[in-house]
Amino acid sequence: MTSSDPVDNSTAAGVPAVLPEAVASFITQYPFPLDDFQLRGACAVAAGRGVLVCAPTGAGKTVVGEFAVHLALQRGGVCFYTTPIKALSNQKYHDLVARYGPEKVGLLTGDTSVNGDAPVIVMTTEVLRNMIYAGSERLDNLTHVVMDEVHFLADPSRGPVWEEVILNLDPSVVLVSLSATVSNAEEFGGWLTTVRGDTDIIITTHRPVPLDQFMMVDRQILPLNDPGHPEEANRAVLAAAARAEEKGRRTGPKRTDVIARMGAAGMLPAIYFIFSRAGCDGAVRQLLVDRVRLTTDADRDAILRTVDDGVRDIPTGDLGVLGFRQWRRALGNGYAAHHAGMLPAFRHIVEDLFSRGLLKACFATETLALGINMPARSVVLEKLVKYNGESHVELTPGQYTQLTGRAGRRGIDTRGNAVVLWSRGLDPHAVAQLAGTRTYPLDSTFRPGYNMAVNLIATRGYDAAQQLLDRSFAQYQAAAHVVEQASRMTRRRRDLAGLEKDLAGQLRSQHTDLTSRDVIEYAALRRDLALAERKSKLDSGSQREKEISNLLSSLSVGDIIALPTGNNPDVAVVVRSDSDHRHPRPWIVVEDGWCGPVAPESFGNVPVPVGHMKLHRNAGRSPKRNARAVASNLRRQRVDRPRKLKMKAGGGSSREAAVLREKVHMHPVHSLRNREDLVRPAERVVAARRTLDRELEAVTPDSETLSATFDHILDLLVELDYVEYAGDPLRENLQVTTEGERLSRIHHESDLLVAQCLRRGVWDDLDPAELAAVASTVVFENRRETTGRHITEVPTEALATAISAVGRIHGELTSDETRHGLPLTREPQTGFATAVHQWTSGAPLDYCLRAAEAAGSQLTPGDFVRWCTRVIDLLEQVKRTGYADSVRAAARRAVPAIRRGVVELGATS
Template sequence: MTSSEAGTAPLPDPLPESVTAFAGDYGFPLDDFQLRAACAVDAGRGVLVCAPTGSGKTVVGEFAVHLALERGGACFYTTPIKALSNQKFHDLVARYGEDHVGLLTGDVSINGDAPIVVMTTEVLRNMVYAGSDRLDNLTHVVMDEVHFLADPSRGPVWEEVILNLDPSVVLVSLSATVSNAEEFGGWLTTVRGATDLIITTHRPVPLDQFMMVDKQILPLNDPTHPEEANRAVIAAAARAEETGRRTGPKRTDVVHRMGAAGMLPAIYFIFSRAGCDGAVRQLLVDRVRLTTDADRDEILRTVDEGVQDIPTDDLGVLGFRQWRRALGNGYAAHHAGMLPAFRHIVEDLFTRGLLKVCFATETLALGINMPARSVVLEKLVKYNGEAHVELTPGQYTQLTGRAGRRGIDTQGNAVVLWSRGIEPHSVAHLAGTRTYPLDSTFRPGYNMAVNLIATKGYTDAQRILDRSFAQYQTATHVVEQATQLTRRRRDLAGLEKDLAAELRSQHTEHTATDVIEYAGLRRDLALAERKAKRDSGNQREKEISNLLSSLSVGDIIALPTGNNPDIAVVVRSDSDHRHPRPWIVVEDGWCGPVAPESFGNVPVPLGHMKLHKNAGRSPKRNARAVASNLRRQRVERPKKLKMKAGGGSSREAAVLRDKVHMHPVHSLRNREDLVRPAERVVAARRTLDRELEAVTPDSETLSATFDHILDLLVELDYVEYSGSVTAADREGLQVTAEGHRLSRIHHESDLLVAQCLRRGIWDDLDPAELAAAVSTVVFENRREATGRHTTEVPTEALAAAVTAVGRIHGELVSDEGRHGLPLTREPQTGFVTALHQWTAGAPLDYCLQAAEAAGAQLTPGDFVRWCNRVIDLLEQIKHTGYADSVKATARKAVPAIRRGVVELGATS
């Protein structure tokens, strides 16, 4: 493996003819890193190209396409998501013509025998395991966005492909900038042969970092005056803190200010679908328009042409008129909840420069070609499905990489909106940390196991697992961990030696064990008191939330502000018990919403007063009149209402405090001189214990999991031992007829699907019932359903099938638990009725209502996506079902689902 930062090593002189000819087709000179990578591919070596978003690394992939055509071979161009595959397909068709380019994405098959085929990585994995004859002439594979192999759900597919492709295939891997590129490149060289590592951190369009405080856009880390820039941002943030502002300006203000600063067009990242849609509504309400009349006419013409195949009734359900009006004004949302056809129109208009602002979730950052002059980050935290967490440097880099259009902008702009709690220094740190580690998520599964046994045999399958990037990283980490643990033990021995010396100098009769025990008790007491204080604060916040959510309009409260507490009246109540934000008016006329975190103690109810009916409708406009009326109320004002600190005591803390006071070391006059070195020993021991617990399991982990999977598959007759061979020799394992069916089921719940087909529980269903039953193993609600919802399904046969799926799942997870394997995800019924009705011909509006009644939170875009996921599995059932009836029904169900907005969603 060779490594190259652009410009550090001379390029071949002259360049190879193929590289020269390829470079001449571009309207701009290629960068050194692009030429260097192309020369390596021309010489038959693989490459790993790590470069920032927007730097043009896909040019290297396009050279592999050019070279394969020139030399009479074939090139597969793989991407992680269908949207990227569709986009790359259109790019390559424009360059090489539709006769030379194909597209395979599971649900779309266009010209699959072409010499250039764009596909999702899953499609290539399936071709490799099937031994497709399309691989015979394959000379090059491009893996675009290869850092996607760190994705927990789909990343393992990438490693399967890398490990199983024929060694003669030249692999072109394109990645974002990762901090362990040398490690990943080293692994590629080990498993694929010579691989050049090409790294560049250069952005074609420089990126400037800003923070917006109120309506000021202030530079971060100005290279000419960095200290002054940071001080200005910190000072502005401090002023905003002092004036009590809870957040930065509203979205309309941000758009206007960026427009005035010449920073549009912009992608405005909001990590919430509802937030993106709400931003568009806010701009509409505020009558914001960012387009000329000519631009508006062109936008509306494009929109009307793009939706002409969508039924009029469906357009009404989709909120088309408001969406069209926003587009005409120059702004739109972009997120996975949108109809794919709508999302495609937004991407097209933004790329053409007709839209000036796109409010987007982070899914837009996954390689879709939508560069902008600026990127706005509303927050630096996002919900990861379980909790709100801070953005990593890698995520920040990926998002801001959209800023700066090559050949259009001289610089890109990344603007972070200030809000309370955001430190300018932390933003500067994110901006300065441009890389993130690439960690393998590879793990064996049921489908992988039967495919490996069928095509490689047990021994070679184990060797493949041993060659995985996961195993490569594990082996490296074991060495690093052992070195770290040795250093920890050496440091601990030194601290224990220091403590012994201190004990000798103090001439005390107490041993090191006594003092360490005492120091440990003190540490436990401190932790217990800290926990008690935190629990007390949580309890107080709960009490405040309960009070605020119980307030009614007209209730008078005393605010916990110390001596002479302020009096306020509620003008707008809030019944949200989790996040109440009632509006109040204070005696001095201040008006606004208050949240539990606004108070350090519980406000005190004092009474009630009558309010004019307009007070709650326009609270700020009527605040002065309400405040005047409030001051005339006769309520008994508390003399003092202090902000109380949280408590710090608990039963556990009380017990530990007694133990500390009763310990013999506690009575020593010089105890602090002894405790200080002892506390360092206690801390070092705890650190060592923590790191010992976190030690990566030994290198047998993947192999052991693989063996456990095979043991279960033997029990279930998907794999068997040939002849008299026993479990002591797994080399004799072979795949049964049932196992060969399982090998063609590519799904997260593959074994559950195989068991359902094998048990025949779907055999006698009609197309609508089959589609609905299959949805239970496909659909996954984005959030846990709340409130009342129906569990009834339309037919008795469907109800029986859904129950049977649940029963088979229960048996499977019991077996998995017995073998120490990860448990298959539980089936979900939230999409059953909606999909049954859609497949039976019901309109979109009716089906969305059915999903909502069942507790599923679906946008039209979600509906289309889940329909297509069910179609993917039905396409597999057409070939893997046991009964002719279920295969025939699956064939009928697919076109019944693929109609209207679903059909458009598959092709847009």
């Protein structure tokens, strides 16, 4: 990295002329010189300061984490290296073992324990959280903690765990936080400094391998970001798109054509992102049908040796169920799929082969972008829209950057390639701007829960627990109540004065007539605009969903609607209506043949009725079976297709945003070519002033604070005897009961429901298979809504009774939660119960997958392994927290019964 590279070191010191001894010895381990941001991070850690490093994927931010490992070993301390998922932990463990040897490195991932007394332990963040609450002796000598992929703090399912760890770690531990590039890194770093002490914020947007952007239109690969002729490049793309439109090509070339064209252009190996498991598998089948081969004979032989070695322990019968022969043939030809629905052992083989350069094309879902070490020369994005679990939404700039970050192999490629496939309505200008936009916000998902509440009361007491919640990043972002001592006010004013001085110096160096007040005013306007747009989105959401619900409930069979998919929207026909006006879910068939039920939350805007067509009477009885014929007929219909369906703006707040947007565009700073260089320090001034004003206002907490939610949780736990008053009924006198101690050891999304089931004995006296099945009801979550008739019976009467009891206890619990104004515990699901019962009883894989399908759960082998692993995780906790000897014994016997065959391989791969 050179001094001209774009880097924002908000509070980071520069690289010293003479490196600390520990840093100097560390850099000799690498065959290449470290970049400035890596040296800055290492120097900060060597000086005993925390560090937040924000850098693009592939920039090498993990080097700073590896220095923390090096320093801990050199100084006789202990370093924990945490990651969000087991796959990343396994990968980092092998990397560190290769460098330091197996005797110095351990691995803890919940279901795997290797060398747990080593001075360096790689672990999932949940393991560290549990160790903190348990008061583990391993924390006594802990000197450094690396939090890799710390932006996972924004993940709703895992994020709260990260915040718990950051808040509960001993202040003496040096925290090294590694993050993707986020737009509010300064805010997050400011919070880390508040709760952890001095933390250097190091931000770089520099990519070690520059990225070129292309759009493929009708088998042509055209540049989007030609720095010498940007307008010419865009005109060429638009002209090619117009020609393709005239030819009637809907979405450009098929996947075989894309791979062939990229191979001819020297752009392989490539990761081809398709936001669908079925789409990834379908792409591999298409290449097989078209007899595509991308490997030499030597490569093919090396691939097949690796494959055969990797599946040696999988039973032959299971390999048939897994489609092994076709999968092996595709790998031998140089291509494969990669998604969460695959068997973990298969995914591991794909990752290994791709990282060795033996595979030339990998069709992947976005999960591959999560830290897995699979760099490629090129990345292909088939679409810029993905399903987020509720509706189809456009990729954010942060997601685009994360995905394209895989393009360009350091030390191999001089440039990386991002290729977006053209489709109707896609704006080349918008695509070209995606990579340069740093607008991925890191927002806290931290909320107190039942397990957290009893652990905080047990380890800290009520007052200290409240103070911890008040120090959370969620509370920091909410700006409702951040408790700080009066001495912090002086430091805030001093910091603000320094930031204002820096801004003034920046203005002088730019030789502009604008003053600091002008730039600060502009920065404040941009912040106000962002807040107004966020408020507008929230205000309009509920009204829009009501309008969508009314429309869906009014549709009749044969009605044709235009879907809100942007320019030139797709159309769909209703094949099965729904008379439920509160929760309508009509079935539709789209032009491309997709068929399924849609709910109001499936759409970001209101669909528009555009016509009607006659349907065969069987279309509604078997919509999926007749989808292709219906879609073909639909495409022949002549309907008045709207040119575009834009998102409706929301009321007053959107008018406010329009006014602010006009002010921003008319402001003199907005027309400056170098405005971002001036605005960035001004934004820090605005944020610092806002923080100071907030702290001076002495805001009184309202009913929406985390502290208030915590109090509501405690009220319910008192009612249920998990906590009690020791003396007068004052919150500071709360203490954990024996039942609460058991709850403190249940780490699960439905922790209180599990605790209640164990406490009331409804899982007692079940055999191991029955216990695994009933435990699955609070673990399993079907990926899609089930429709039609499915088998709801379970194998034994005892299991049916236990499942019924779980449902009854859940109903009582949600009634209590409603009364206390708390979020409702997720409803149990039975779709995996029979499958895991049969597997635990020794049935083969194909039998269990058919049982799941009969219950309305469409599971891939990878899904099956993942849910079995989740059931094992819960049963391991039941072994320690169950009240009755019978339930603990059944859990002990169930775990090895489940952990066999493909499930055992999934846990170790």
